[in-house]
Amino acid sequence: MTRYNFAYLNEQTKKMIRRALLKAIAIPGYQVPFASREMPMPYGWGTGGVQVTASILTADDVLKVIDQGADDTTNAVSIRKFFKKTAEVRTTEVTEDASVIQTRHRIPETPLREDQILVYQVPIPEPLRFLEPRETETRKMHAYEDYGLMHVKLYEDISQHGHIATTYAYPVSVEGRYVMDPSPTPKFDNPKMNDCPALQLFGAGREKRIYAVPPYTRVVSLDFEDHPFEVQQWDAPCELCGARDTFLDEVITDDAGGRMFVCSDTDYCSKRQAESEAAE
Amino acid sequence: MYVAVKGGEQAIDNAHRLLAEKRRGDQQVAEVTTEQISEQLTLAVDRVMTEGSLYDRSLAALAIKQARGDLIEAIFLVRASRTTLPRFGYSQPIDTGSMEISRRISATYKDLPGGQILGPTFDYTHRLLEPGLEDGNLPEPAALGDADDQPAPHVLGLLSEEGLMEAPSSGGQDDEPDDLTREPLSFPADRDLRLQNLARGDEGFLLALGYSTQRGFARNHPFAGEIRLGTVEVEFVPEELGFPIVLGEIEVTECEMVNQFKGSKKAPPQFTRGYGLTFGHCERKAMSMAQVDRALRAKELGEDEIAPAQDEEFVLSHCDNVQATGFVEHLKLPHYVDFQSELELVRRMRKEQAEALREAAE
Numbered sequence A: 001m002t003r004y005n006f007a008y009l010n011e012q013t014k015k016m017i018r019r020a021l022l023k024a025i026a027i028p029g030y031q032v033p034f035a036s037r038e039m040p041m042p043y044g045w046g047t048g049g050v051q052v053t054a055s056i057l058t059a060d061d062v063l064k065v066i067d068q069g070a071d072d073t074t075n076a077v078s079i080r081k082f083f084k085k086t087a088e089v090r091t092t093e094v095t096e097d098a099s100v101i102q103t104r105h106r107i108p109e110t111p112l113r114e115d116q117i118l119v120y121q122v123p124i125p126e127p128l129r130f131l132e133p134r135e136t137e138t139r140k141m142h143a144y145e146d147y148g149l150m151h152v153k154l155y156e157d158i159s160q161h162g163h164i165a166t167t168y169a170y171p172v173s174v175e176g177r178y179v180m181d182p183s184p185t186p187k188f189d190n191p192k193m194n195d196c197p198a199l200q201l202f203g204a205g206r207e208k209r210i211y212a213v214p215p216y217t218r219v220v221s222l223d224f225e226d227h228p229f230e231v232q233q234w235d236a237p238c239e240l241c242g243a244r245d246t247f248l249d250e251v252i253t254d255d256a257g258g259r260m261f262v263c264s265d266t267d268y269c270s271k272r273q274a275e276s277e278a279a280e
Numbered sequence B: 001m002y003v004a005v006k007g008g009e010q011a012i013d014n015a016h017r018l019l020a021e022k023r024r025g026d027q028q029v030a031e032v033t034t035e036q037i038s039e040q041l042t043l044a045v046d047r048v049m050t051e052g053s054l055y056d057r058s059l060a061a062l063a064i065k066q067a068r069g070d071l072i073e074a075i076f077l078v079r080a081s082r083t084t085l086p087r088f089g090y091s092q093p094i095d096t097g098s099m100e101i102s103r104r105i106s107a108t109y110k111d112l113p114g115g116q117i118l119g120p121t122f123d124y125t126h127r128l129l130e131p132g133l134e135d136g137n138l139p140e141p142a143a144l145g146d147a148d149d150q151p152a153p154h155v156l157g158l159l160s161e162e163g164l165m166e167a168p169s170s171g172g173q174d175d176e177p178d179d180l181t182r183e184p185l186s187f188p189a190d191r192d193l194r195l196q197n198l199a200r201g202d203e204g205f206l207l208a209l210g211y212s213t214q215r216g217f218a219r220n221h222p223f224a225g226e227i228r229l230g231t232v233e234v235e236f237v238p239e240e241l242g243f244p245i246v247l248g249e250i251e252v253t254e255c256e257m258v259n260q261f262k263g264s265k266k267a268p269p270q271f272t273r274g275y276g277l278t279f280g281h282c283e284r285k286a287m288s289m290a291q292v293d294r295a296l297r298a299k300e301l302g303e304d305e306i307a308p309a310q311d312e313e314f315v316l317s318h319c320d321n322v323q324a325t326g327f328v329e330h331l332k333l334p335h336y337v338d339f340q341s342e343l344e345l346v347r348r349m350r351k352e353q354a355e356a357l358r359e360a361a362e
Helices: A011-026 A047-056 A074-087 A135-143 A148-161 A187-193 A266-279 B008-024 B034-040 B042-052 B057-066 B071-083 B131-135 B155-161 B191-200 B203-214 B283-295 B312-318 B321-332 B336-361
Strands: A062-067 A100-104 A117-121 A172-174 A178-180 A199-204 A209-213 A219-221 A248-252 A259-263 B100-105 B222-236 B245-261 B270-279
Touching: A011 A047, A011 A199, A011 A209, A047 A074, A047 A100, A047 A117, A047 A199, A047 A209, A062 A074, A074 A100, A074 B008, A135 B312, A187 A219, A248 B336, A259 A266, B034 B042, B034 B057, B042 B057, B042 B071, B042 B191, B042 B270, B057 B071, B071 B321, B155 B222, B155 B245, B191 B270, B191 B283, B191 B312, B203 B283, B203 B321, B222 B283, B245 B283, B270 B283
Parallel strands: A062 A100, A100 A117, A117 A199
Antiparallel strands: A172 A178, A172 A219, A199 A209, A248 A259, B100 B222, B222 B245, B245 B270
């Protein structure tokens, strides 16, 4: 019972998933239904991403797994261990050294290359889901390119709050056709998806959907001419590495309101710290 | 000073060791064996096999032990194990009409061919705790009688002969059944797919939905036409042989509900069916499943769709407890990044509002 096929899934299943991936790459941003399997980790904990990674992984790959930008968050550790055990692939925490990066909620700060694949874990693949709960309806809306409801929602945000009040899972338009959920990454990461040299694959296990953004694809965050899309900014730099252009996590340091801001991408931050130490 | 979140790996290993120790409990107390679970917690095993979608008593018992008695966790373990098994094909439909019956009751007829057989049931027990069970007393031997070998035809079949009961329909036209473990569920779902989904569905969820139909949400008074429990043979036709061979016997519970139907333009007034089937003895589940199956036939029968139990997408998308528990419990995973994004927005909006108020006051 302890012997598994390479990367856990049997070859039939991998073939089925690869076919779904090919279709997804051929129709950027379109959600391809696939026969998601029950995995030995819970639904909602990255089963979609794990199935995609298992299907594309080869023995030569070097795998990096991050959650919230960090390699050492518990679920990232758990998924990395899973592939270490079932595929015996090399793993790394260094973005540049990885050929496959599985992520939850972040895109690495280090720019990705053509020979890298980014695999996103997706909880709810449907960008229209919170406007229309029925799959039967949302599939029609995508087919007819009927995205009026989404624009109305964004407009209502502006009229009520003066802002588009969506800060993560911010909807994007892919190659001018499908509106896509970038997974719950902060909108800070949306611009990194555009014209990205790396292949971006999205797996939603519980919802049984796969979608993709091929390399160098146009990915535009939805906005209005008079309310252009903006990313989050922080008043202070990262307290550990001094970066001013990264996504910062707030860490509470005491019970008297003390807090500090540090990079959420732990690999990027520690590399910058090492560089500045070397320079001193 | 900032405490880095390093050390996740060690923490996970330690947590799992603690879990193993907690699972074992007080080591002065004898360890429960999987044989004991399989023999003495039979209904828990039956539920795990049914919702885990795998007929294997020993694996289900192991899962229950490993899950510390958490049945949804045990169902999850069985499902994950099932994924790794190769698939040979689909069995022949089981014939519940030729079941070796251990319990068979009908609420629609006082007596009927094959008779009413109570079998091992909690029904009519007085729910009084029995302190004697604590001492491990052996039970009185069960009463024995001679089997009369009288056939027990399906009650609904008897009604059909008179034309009062609709003919059973599968919904799907093709020979090979739809299978949601092979193809993602899509809507509208044929009845075979729906029944598969309900058979794997959470007992509690289906119980509540079935209950809701009795309380007026999609009211359609059901009669328990027949509930039968017993063993049936499972046959399979290997391609190289071309004829069916018996793989073994399984125990199943089957429930056929009878519901009134006033008739429509297409069909005369008649009784309609709801169907429930489970592995082992899961009577509550089989009955609830039959109620929900019937409620979900609203569109097919031209009834008003007004209640949650009639809403195919709502019921079928949410009745799987492995999916449900995974997604609800995933809220335990870190969401720092999304939360940080929300914090930033709320702070900015509060600041802007305060500025606007100050300007207005000046």
